[in-house]
Amino acid sequence: MAALKPVRCGGYTLTFDRTLLMGVLNVTPDSFSDGGRFLDFDIAVEHAREMVEDGADILDIGGESTRPGSESVSEAEELGRVLPVIEKLVGEVNVPVSIDTCKPGVADECLKAGAHMLNDITGLTDRRMIEVAAEHGVPAVAMHMKGTPKNMQQNPVYGDVVAEIIEFLGGRVGAARDAGVEDVIVDPGIGFGKTTEHNLQILKRLGEFRSLGCPVLVGPSRKSFIGNVTGLPVDERLEGTLAAVAVAAMNGADIIRVHDVRECRRAAQVADAVRYA
Numbered sequence: 001m002a003a004l005k006p007v008r009c010g011g012y013t014l015t016f017d018r019t020l021l022m023g024v025l026n027v028t029p030d031s032f033s034d035g036g037r038f039l040d041f042d043i044a045v046e047h048a049r050e051m052v053e054d055g056a057d058i059l060d061i062g063g064e065s066t067r068p069g070s071e072s073v074s075e076a077e078e079l080g081r082v083l084p085v086i087e088k089l090v091g092e093v094n095v096p097v098s099i100d101t102c103k104p105g106v107a108d109e110c111l112k113a114g115a116h117m118l119n120d121i122t123g124l125t126d127r128r129m130i131e132v133a134a135e136h137g138v139p140a141v142a143m144h145m146k147g148t149p150k151n152m153q154q155n156p157v158y159g160d161v162v163a164e165i166i167e168f169l170g171g172r173v174g175a176a177r178d179a180g181v182e183d184v185i186v187d188p189g190i191g192f193g194k195t196t197e198h199n200l201q202i203l204k205r206l207g208e209f210r211s212l213g214c215p216v217l218v219g220p221s222r223k224s225f226i227g228n229v230t231g232l233p234v235d236e237r238l239e240g241t242l243a244a245v246a247v248a249a250m251n252g253a254d255i256i257r258v259h260d261v262r263e264c265r266r267a268a269q270v271a272d273a274v275r276y277a
């Protein structure tokens with residue numbers, strides 16, 4: 001497989017000679033694992049700084065929970081949560097800042113404020129989202145989801161889960177590139193319309209997503225499949241997350257989206273030592 005070309009994010013360049021970590025900052029009252037912890041501006045900014053110190057290569061800022069069963073919030077509400085934090089962080093941290101949203105209006109405002117990357121859990125299926133990414137010249141993450149957060153966990157069925165997701169993502173990469181988005185990052189969307197078995201297959205066969213020729217991002221952190229395997233609640237899934245990070249790195253992840261950056265950095269370092277040995 002040809003080496004991936006570096007991805008430019010504003011003044012930053014992501015290179016793929018080790019596993020990169022995207023640190024999660026949820027400025028929400030209701031995210032599945034950390035809802036309410038970072039709604040306060042000062043606490044959110046402090047946590048972001050800590051993640052950078054701990055080794056985050058990218059920060060991903062979200063203002064709307066997409067946990068199973070969640071309801072959408074208004075654009076104004078979402079912007080009110082994320083925009084002040086993004087404005088503050090782009091001026092002071094030394095890593096790219098990504099906006100995690102499925103609303104083109106939110107993406108546009110945050111990119112105008114200086115965010116460097118767009119993360120769309122709806123896979124760039126809204127034409128306007130592709131246009132926003134192209135207009136700002138930023139890389140865009142296209143994530144696969146079956147259904148919507150409200151209904152996605154109601155008996156998701158696939159033939160070959162990996163093949164179906166690759167086909168979907170291939171279409172989104174083509175559409176985004178045709179509209180002028182230079183760099184698309186693909187994400188199979190762990191937990192978004194998938195059973196535990198589907199998520200395990202995705203991690204096991206992650207290398208197959210490299211056939212798309214794009215960087216592969218994956219987000220296993222603290223998710224239910226880890227709870228289902230270990231029988232543990234969300235606040236006791238760190239060790240399971242570390243195992244998933246090591247497996248993802250070994251199986252070809254380029255970027256892993258995580259909450260516990262310090263611990264995941266250490267796990268990824270060891271996995272990378274083996275991966276690149």
Ligand code: HH2
Nearest residue numbers: 026031032064065066067143187190219
């Ligand atoms: N997972 C979540 C949110 N955004 N983006 C990408 N690209 N990939 C993911 O796997 C992914 C994502 C869900 O996790 P979290 O943000 O912690 O929870 P919530 O949606 O409840 O805020």
